[in-house]
Amino acid sequence: MLRIGMLTSGGDCQALNAAMRGVVKGLAANVDELEVYGFENGYKGLIYGHYRLLTSSDFSGILTKGGTILGSSRQPFKLMRVPDENGLDKVEAMKQTYHKLNLNCLVILGGNGTQKTANLLREEGLNVIHLPKTIDNDIYGTDVTFGFQSAINIATDAIDCIHTTAASHNRVFIVEVMGHKVGWLTLYAGVAGGADIILLPEIPYDLDKVVDAIAKRSSQGKGFTILAVAEGAISKEDAALSKKEYKAKVAERKYPSVSYEIAAEISKKLGSEVRVAVPGHTQRGGSPCPYDRVLCTRLGAAAAKAIMDKEYGVMIAMIDNKTKRVPLGEVAGKLKTVDPNGQMIKEAKRIGISFGD
């Protein structure tokens, strides 16, 4: 009998269900007796023993379904060693649930924080396999994460829609794309949507340069400008502040986000109208795109093989279009960021896209 547990943790994204289906189908086709326990709402379910035994019907018809059939929640890694409000030791509680169910392995789907906790559980002696999920594409050690491509499609659609209205009204438009720490999604959607200016957390911007880029387009007879701005875009001035000072400044910000602040500043400098569009969580929603369905089916099947080979403590990554088992200890806690001097940025600059630097 093979007994596995599964959980989805952190912000959801498209293709979580597709990935779980891949794992279970990959096991069910090769193992005579299989029990799959689904933990509800991420690590919470593992801590508090909220789980259900899943059957094959739970995994049928979910390849195309967005969200997660298990539910998700954010359980910050830094609080994992801190007892809960009733004094419960969360790590011990997770271990107890795992041992009570006599699991052979826990399959954990999530982003960076989730991966750090998966690594902690590995260090505590549990068999874990991590699958790299996030629209941010910021997990170190894999070329791509699932959810990223689906989110690019949605953010690009948003920019495409804004393009037509911006052109009709001769307006400057900002489309705010998700990503507080990294700018992969903004970069890809910005390039795919033909944005004129792209602002990323990794490349602090100079507002004068942004304004110059808009003015240059006007002088060339182009009445509108599209900016793709990451949630975590930061000015050169703010990037020079300490983390603490920056946090305090953001807490005092009178705008809902950096995009509105940039819009107000551009408007003041150019005397023109600037509108902001925020697709927000739509970027994580809906059905996974075909690329993500294929990616997750492959990652899921590769995870099933790793379980059958009893090789645990790994993330199933996609590197050079091949699935690979990457030891969690080598990647947990590292972030994959956009290289400001990388080829894609240079090529984008070559065709005239401004990064405000």
Ligand code: F6P
């Ligand atoms: O990590 C995924 C992500 O969607 C980020 O791009 C975004 O900054 C953040 O989560 C939003 O978090 P929440 O869903 O908690 O608002």
